[in-house]
Amino acid sequence: MAEEKDNVLMEKVVSLCKRRGFIFPSSEIYGGINGFWDYGPYGARMKRAVEALWWHEMVETRDNVEGLDSTIICHPRVWKASGHLDQFSDLMTDCRKCKSRYRVDQMEDPTTCPNCGSKDLTEPREFNLMMKTFVGPVFDEEHAAYLRAETCQPIFVDFHSVRVATRQKLPFGIAQIGKAFRNEINPRNFTFRSREFTQMEMEFFCDGEDGMKWFEYWKEQRIKYYREKLKFSDDFFRIYEHEKLAHYAKAAIDIEVKFPFGWGELEGVHHRGTWDLSQHSQFSGEDLQYVDHDNKRKLMPTVIETSVGLDRTILALLARGYEEDTAATQKEGMDEDVRIVLHLPPLVAPVQLAVLPLSKKLDENAVKLYTDLNRYFRCEYDVTGSIGKRYRRQDEIGTPLCLTFDFESAADNAVTVRDRDTMQQQRVNISELRSYIENAINR
C-alpha cells in the first residue's frame, strides 16, 4: 500500500523533473541510454548550488582542506592498486532453468545450480563494473584504460604532490568534486543508481592514533551539514553503522535518507586506515609515507573519507520537497485547487527569487529591480499570465520567494514579498530588500 503511494510520488517527481527541466533522460531523441541522465536548466543550477555549498563547507572555510581536480582516466595500475580491477571482475553464471545468477567463486559446485540443482548453466562470464576505454588510436589490451569508478583514488595518487605544494602538515584533507563511472548491472530508481554520476569526496589524512577521533569529528560535521544547510529533519535521515566492514576499513557509517523507494545511501563516512596509501606505495614504488619533522619519524597516514553522491543529494531534495497541497482559486465552481510545491532549501533552490510585475504596464521598473537583484541572487523574471499563475509556476520549481512590483511600488518604494511555504505576503521597502532576502535565504 505504502509502496504504491511512494511509487506514485516517484513518478510525480520524475514527471516534474522532465516537464520543468530539472532532469531528463540522456540522448532521449535516440530512445535514451540506460543509466545516464541529463540535468536541464533548473537541475544544472541546483547541482551547481549544491556543489558550491559543499565546496564552501569542506574547502573554502577550512585551512586544512585543499581542493583537487584530477583526471577521469588514470593509469590502469591505479585500479590494480585499488583492487577495483581484480575484485570486481567476477565470473558469473546464470541458471537457465530457474534464472538465478551466481558468482562462480562462491559456488560449492560450479556445474550445479545451488537453487534448483539444474546442470543447465551458462558459460561463466566476466562482470566488471569499471568502464573501459582505450588511450591512443589503437584499440588493443595494451592501450586499455578505465574511467574512474570513484573520485577518491586520484586523491591518494596525488597525495604527495598536494602535500608538498601546499606545505600542509598532518592532519589535513584533500577534496574533489567530479564524475565517476560504473557499469552497473541494473541502473535503477531514476538517478539513484546511474552509470555516470558525480561524487563529492574528501580524504582526510591523519596520524593513525587519532583516526577514530577524526572519524567521529567528520561524522559529526557531515550530519551537521545535512541538518543545518540542507534542512534534513530527524525522520528524513538516519545513520547506518556498518557491522560488516570492507577488508581495509576500521569503521564506517552511511548517512541514509528516506527516498520514495526506501532508505538509500547518500553519503559514507569511512575510516580506511592506511590501506589506500599503502597499496599505492607498493604498486607505484613511491614511498607515500609522511615525514613528521617535529617528532623525527615517518608514518603512513590514516585516511578518513567522506563521500557524497551529488545526484542522490539532488534526488533526495526533490523527492522530499515535493508536495501537493491546496490553495484558493478563482476558477469557476471551485474554491480550492491543487498546488504543486517543491520545498527546496533556499540555499540550493535553482531560483531563489522571482521578480513579478503585477501588470505588464509595470514592466520597465520591475526589470530594473530584477537586473539589480540578479547580481546577488539566482533570480528569474516573469511577466506572462496572471499573477496567481506565475506564483504557481514558481512554487513548482521551488522558488522560496516571489517579489511583486505593483501599482503603488513606484510611489511608496516598496514591493510585496510572498513566501513559497506559507503563501504569506509582506510589504518590504526596496532599500531593505537585499538584506531582507539574504536573511530569508540563509535562515
Next chain:
RNA sequence: GCGAGUGUAACUCAGUUGGUAGAGUAUCACGUUGCCAACGUGAUUGUCGACGGUUCGAAUCCGUUCACUCGCUCCA
C-alpha cells in the same frame, strides 16, 4: 543479464472489429483583469518509442530492438 509490466502532443490520458489520430492541461499571441493555476478569442505541437514483417491499408496484428517501472541478481 533473467522474468513480468509499460511506451500515443511538453504533461495526464482516450482511441470502438486494422481505414494514415483526439481531449484536458501546458505553451504562445491578442483582449480583459490586477495578489494566488481568473475569463474570452485564436494559434502551435505528434514519423502513435525505434526498426522490420503481414496487409490494398497498421497506433491497433506479428517479430526484433530500445527505454522506463517492479521482482531476482549486483551494488568495493
